[in-house]
Amino acid sequence: MIAQQIINAVSLGGVYALLALGLAIVFSIVGLINFAHGELMTLSGYALLASLVLGFPFPVAVLVAVSCGALAAVAMERIAFRPMRGASVTSLLLTSFAVSSLLKVVFQNGISARPQAVAMPGWMTGAFSFGDFTIGVGPSISIVVSALALIALEVFLRRSVTGTAMRAAAEDFDVVRLMGIPASRIIATAFLLSGLLAGLAAMLWVAQRASVDPLMGFTPVLKAFIAAVVGGLGSLPGAVAGGFLLGVIEVLLQATLPGAIAPYRDAIVLSGVIAVLLVRPQGLIPAVRAQRS
């Protein structure tokens, strides 16, 4: 029972961490909190549904769905955010709200406002048994996928030139450009990565619920936003820490709160967030910024 709860907590935390990382990567480079991040997740969910309906084998459908998330993020940057480059943070924020609302309406009117069932393969709902306790296949996959994604991202950011340039751009974008490295490449890569992470998170989210709906991305991305703020907005390790922390706390409260208090779970979590920010306004692991005179 306890093992099962730990698995659930880590698995939920992993999804939050992937989403929070996507938000943090874009924020660290362009200073934008992309509120349309949830719609990238929703879009990937529908892409999975469509691929399965079209009869693609499951692994291919997942690949298509995740790629759709990544490409949609790049397209979003090209179409909506690039023309706004140099605009104030407020304008960027409003643009992201506009993109988010627009996509929601497109999903509602173009597909359906109601949840659509996604036929997940049967083995996903199975469980491993180790002696006395059993662990769900779904949450286990979720943990493995999150871990692999985090490791792959870390390797990319440490080893590749573009990854290194992204870490540098988070600190001082102008100087990265002075090195001859194109701003567009850095920004496009940031969006590509955030879309990739949103797509992966969507797969894990859908795997546990077996349905998609137009508002699917809203709640998890809201949680991810909270995780990113608690971790330290723009800090990548902070986003991961915040994501796992939030996942663990939510599952812990879910499991331990008595029935009468259970509906107040989110209120309790958010009070905790306020408490953390009162003590550490920059978040748990603050982002590094260049000191400018």
Place this chain on the structure above:
Amino acid sequence: MLSVEALKIRYGEVEAVRRVDLTVDSGEIIALVGANGAGKSSTLGAVAGLVPVASGKVIFDGVDITGLTPEAIARKGVALVPEGRRIFASLTVADNLRLGGAVHQPVAEARLREEEMLELFPILRRYYRVKGGNLSGGEQQMLAIARALMGKPRMILLDEPSLGLAPQLIDTVFDLIAELRRKGLTILLVEQNVALALEIADRAVVLANGEVVLSGTAKELASSDLVRQAYLGA
């Protein structure tokens, strides 16, 4: 090699540079001197593409580079070492150097170039795996110059390389600048320490309130009454 013609720079309502004309010939060191707020850094920023040009032209090697992006100008062989060094504090010395040479040459050549830089700046070899933010001011200045040189620029723009450095370090930095010139690099130097700048430069341009008030060979300027009174305190 570089010519700046009737350059004007505005920040909102404020005219930071009213009119600057200057030329830098291949292999020269030109010093751009003047008081705080005279428009020196803005001029360098405009040449490098970081600061928008209100009017006028910047021509490098016969090509009009006015209004190009900083990355495009860097690829043409102009490198700016910005004021305050602005090294990437959270990246290692190795990564700082790597980014400096990332787009200008194939990886194998960049390695050779890095080796040359580590020969030229032994201190950077010692701190190769140390984060840039943990270096001292002088070491950071070395790193900033080495990072700019990684891209094999033909011209380097140095913005206040002596700022905030101890006197003996300033000498080291200026010896280095002289050595770079001997190796054929063209240098546009912005410096508040006018005496030091005139010692090393071939020619100098004096800015005041966003305009060129005087220009000539470094020797002429060092002996001019205006420069002696205003900047050399003699």
